[in-house]
Amino acid sequence: MSHGPKTLYDKIWNDHVVCTQESGLDLIYVDRHLVHEVSSPQAFDGLRAAGRTVRRPDCTLATVDHNVPTAPRNKGTTDLRALVADPESRAQCAALEKNVKDFGLSYFGLQDKRQGIVHVIGPEQGFTLPGITCVCGDSHTSTHGAFGALAFGIGTSEVEHVLATQTILQKKSKNMRINVDGDLLEGVHSKDVILHIIGVISASGGNGCVIEYSGSVIRNLSMEARMSVCNMSIEAGSRAGMIAPDEVTFAYLKNRPLAPQGETWDRAVSYWRTLTSDKDAKFDIEVNIQASDIIPSVTWGTSPQDVVPITGKVPDPATFTNPDRRKAAERSLQYMGLVPGTPMEEIKVDNVFIGSCTNGRIEDLRSAANIVRGAGSDARVAPGVRAMVVPGSSLVKRQAEAEGLDAIFRQAGFEWREAGCSMCIGMNDDQLSAGKRCASTSNRNFEGRQGAGGRTHLMSPAMAAAAAIRGSLADARQFQYKPSKSTVELAEIPAEQVVADSYLSVAEEVAPSTVQPSSATPSEAQSKVFRVLQGIAAPMYIENMDTDMILPKQYLKTTVRTGLASGLFYNFRNDANTGAALDFILDRPPYNKAVIIVSTGKNFGCGSSREHAAWSLEDFGIRCIMAPSFGEIFRNNCLQNCMLPIELSVEQCHELARDAEAGVELVVDLEREEISRGEASPIRFTTDPFRRGCLLNGFDDIAATLRDVDAIAAFEQRRTATWPWLDGAAGGHSTGNKVGVKSSGKETMEW
Numbered sequence: 001m002s003h004g005p006k007t008l009y010d011k012i013w014n015d016h017v018v019c020t021q022e023s024g025l026d027l028i029y030v031d032r033h034l035v036h037e038v039s040s041p042q043a044f045d046g047l048r049a050a051g052r053t054v055r056r057p058d059c060t061l062a063t064v065d066h067n068v069p070t071a072p073r074n075k076g077t078t079d080l081r082a083l084v085a086d087p088e089s090r091a092q093c094a095a096l097e098k099n100v101k102d103f104g105l106s107y108f109g110l111q112d113k114r115q116g117i118v119h120v121i122g123p124e125q126g127f128t129l130p131g132i133t134c135v136c137g138d139s140h141t142s143t144h145g146a147f148g149a150l151a152f153g154i155g156t157s158e159v160e161h162v163l164a165t166q167t168i169l170q171k172k173s174k175n176m177r178i179n180v181d182g183d184l185l186e187g188v189h190s191k192d193v194i195l196h197i198i199g200v201i202s203a204s205g206g207n208g209c210v211i212e213y214s215g216s217v218i219r220n221l222s223m224e225a226r227m228s229v230c231n232m233s234i235e236a237g238s239r240a241g242m243i244a245p246d247e248v249t250f251a252y253l254k255n256r257p258l259a260p261q262g263e264t265w266d267r268a269v270s271y272w273r274t275l276t277s278d279k280d281a282k283f284d285i286e287v288n289i290q291a292s293d294i295i296p297s298v299t300w301g302t303s304p305q306d307v308v309p310i311t312g313k314v315p316d317p318a319t320f321t322n323p324d325r326r327k328a329a330e331r332s333l334q335y336m337g338l339v340p341g342t343p344m345e346e347i348k349v350d351n352v353f354i355g356s357c358t359n360g361r362i363e364d365l366r367s368a369a370n371i372v373r374g375a376g377s378d379a380r381v382a383p384g385v386r387a388m389v390v391p392g393s394s395l396v397k398r399q400a401e402a403e404g405l406d407a408i409f410r411q412a413g414f415e416w417r418e419a420g421c422s423m424c425i426g427m428n429d430d431q432l433s434a435g436k437r438c439a440s441t442s443n444r445n446f447e448g449r450q451g452a453g454g455r456t457h458l459m460s461p462a463m464a465a466a467a468a469i470r471g472s473l474a475d476a477r478q479f480q481y482k483p484s485k486s487t488v489e490l491a492e493i494p495a496e497q498v499v500a501d502s503y504l505s506v507a508e509e510v511a512p513s514t515v516q517p518s519s520a521t522p523s524e525a526q527s528k529v530f531r532v533l534q535g536i537a538a539p540m541y542i543e544n545m546d547t548d549m550i551l552p553k554q555y556l557k558t559t560v561r562t563g564l565a566s567g568l569f570y571n572f573r574n575d576a577n578t579g580a581a582l583d584f585i586l587d588r589p590p591y592n593k594a595v596i597i598v599s600t601g602k603n604f605g606c607g608s609s610r611e612h613a614a615w616s617l618e619d620f621g622i623r624c625i626m627a628p629s630f631g632e633i634f635r636n637n638c639l640q641n642c643m644l645p646i647e648l649s650v651e652q653c654h655e656l657a658r659d660a661e662a663g664v665e666l667v668v669d670l671e672r673e674e675i676s677r678g679e680a681s682p683i684r685f686t687t688d689p690f691r692r693g694c695l696l697n698g699f700d701d702i703a704a705t706l707r708d709v710d711a712i713a714a715f716e717q718r719r720t721a722t723w724p725w726l727d728g729a730a731g732g733h734s735t736g737n738k739v740g741v742k743s744s745g746k747e748t749m750e751w
């Protein structure tokens with residue numbers, strides 16, 4: 001640990017190291033664990049199979065968000081059969097309800113007024129606080145970094161690790177700082193700021209880094225706007241994004257139900273004020289952005305880096321100098337059905353989606369409603385366009401209704417829905433049909449993201465509202481609504497109202513789940529070994545191969561880890577309209593027997609944290625992936641499943657892809673860290689010593705960490721003494737149950 005000047009990230013990291021391994025990896029204590037229904041069932045089954053408990057129910061909070069219908073809910077029932085019609089979605093919700101009961105966790109169920117997208121409810125309740133470490137089996141956990149927290153997404157195996165040990169093994173990332181200085185032009189919002197940043201640094205620009213956002217523009221943002229910026233850090237490839245806490249942060253948190261109160265509040269705030277990067281702190285990478293360069297932005301392609309100002313045109317891939325990028329752009333334009341040179345404002349839309357963990361907060365809804373009002377009292381959603389507004393949480397919905405925003409939307413022809421992830425991912429009924437084009441406030445424009453064959457343009461809530469009225473992508477600045485003096489400013493949710501609400505927990509009342517625990521135990525998965533692998537390699541040439549491409553969302557609705565091979569690269573293998581087979585490389589001999597993938601494109605496995613992507617590759621028979629770089633969560637997910645991700649130079653990947661094209665069998669020797677390829681000279685690679693040891697010897701991470709249980713317990717004692725407000729926030733075994741959900745959490749630690 002260095003004693004020189006430190007960044008905010010260095011400080012939070014140092015404060016959370018339980019112990020350091022010989023390999024250099026740190027065991028990091030987790031202060032807050034958020035859980036949702038998609039990435040957790042296999043983790044709980046793993047705990048059950050190994051006879052383990054949840055170490056800190058008081059620091060764990062669960063909700064349902066991805067699968068939930070957003071059509072009006074029958075308020076009179078807690079029976080999941082009446083609330084979630086789709087059997088697979090219901091099975092995941094039911095599994096979570098059973099798990100929170102079995103393991104004594106606090107839970108905001110479907111009929112709870114606090115239910116919502118996991119990244120909206122954490123901050124809303126004050127569960128998210130400055131200075132903490134926060135994880136969730138979800139890539140957009142980076143959102144919580146807006147509070148000056150170290151928050152990042154993890155895979156399901158890591159969720160199991162955190163549930164069992166309240167820690168996670170991590171390698172420290174590099175420090176990156178992005179300064180945004182100057183004054184934003186009128187009509188430019190935080191979504192434009194982050195889209196512009198990703199356009200500048202690219203979807204892999206933050207690989208291996210934690211980004212701190214700073215500068216006058218960031219300082220002047222509200223908490224909600226800061227959350228939108230940090231939320232999309234993952235779209236820039238970074239591990240996490242963060243913003244130093246300040247008066248704006250403290251004002252947002254004060255009196256939130258789970259935030260510290262009274263004297264503890266004062267003590268917490270004085271600690272939080274120390275959470276800034278020291279003046280001379282060293283950043284490995286620094287990027288400076290001028291606010292005046294940022295114009296309201298939209299995406300044109302299928303990567304969040306494909307950004308242009310709304311006043312711009314669809315770019316011509318022929319002008320791209322990097323051949324991989326050119327290829328990706330050509331593919332994107334074909335998928336998006338766009339012609340180079342088309343002015344963005346001439347692109348017609350079929351759907352509009354306002355919501356998601358990026359832009360489903362009250363301020364986002366106000367901003368969209370302002371545009372609708374600005375368009376005049378007779379403004380309507382353009383004919384033929386379906387526009388929906390989906391609040392990020394049930395409390396956001398109630399607040400918006402109290403302010404009359406729902407009436408503004410409804411009157412103009414928008415659908416006003418219940419809270420959930422909705423058309424951001426389309427795991428419920430809210431899906432974009434093949435060939436349809438959507439103006440969306442979400443964060444991912446990946447192929448098939450909102451529905452197979454659907455086309456997504458990312459933008460701010462103001463721009464999405466403008467698109468709904470105009471029927472095409474539109475510059476929201478032409479709609480700008482200036483509240484007149486007589487307009488009542490839209491009220492904040494009174495804190496007392498949030499605190500005093502009587503909440504219903506359905507966890508106690510649902511019918512018992514029919515979900516059976518998986519037969520595959522974690523130790524089974526982890527007891528596999530990787531030493532030498534020989535076989536066919538399949539070449540792939542796509543940059544930013546995201547995990548939605550590897551395994552689309554319809555395959556996430558499982559509660560087990562197996563049987564996913566049929567979904568692997570589904571949209572590459574099957575035509576979205578006709579379902580006809582597309583002759584994808586993995587369906588052609590000899591590649592239908594491939595055990596290795598060689599990707600020449602960087603950032604393989606970026607995007608969502610779904611471990612299902614790794615499970616589907618494994619299920620197909622893939623044991624090793626070679627690429628110039630990887631999405632970090634995906635890399636960890638591979639390692640957790642005894643698959644070897646190997647990072648090589650772009651040139652080496654091209655060389656190996658040529659071998660793969662020629663049908664040369666590759667031999668990967670992990671002990672020697674070497675790839676042999678017929679007569680040609682072998683290629684060396686390096687791996688982290690701890691991870692190599694795990695793969696070679698097949699040992700179980702959780703059992704290994706539990707050997708450090710004394711160090712974990714000692715850390716917890718120090719934590720209680722130093723930051724007492726972190727214990728007991730979500731109920732459970734520690735200092736009380738603030739959430740108001742009966743907990744059966746055990747008082748003692750059992751190992």
Ligand SMILES: CC(C)[C@H](C(=O)O)[C@@H](O)C(=O)O
Pocket residue numbers: 038039066137138139140153425556607608609610611
């Ligand atoms: C389902 C979940 C694992 C996933 C994520 O990690 O991001 C989802 O939220 C998404 O946005 O794709």
Ligand code: SF4
Pocket residue numbers: 065066117138140356357358420421424425442443
């Ligand atoms: S990105 Fe979309 S699907 Fe993922 S958590 Fe956010 S709202 Fe839900």
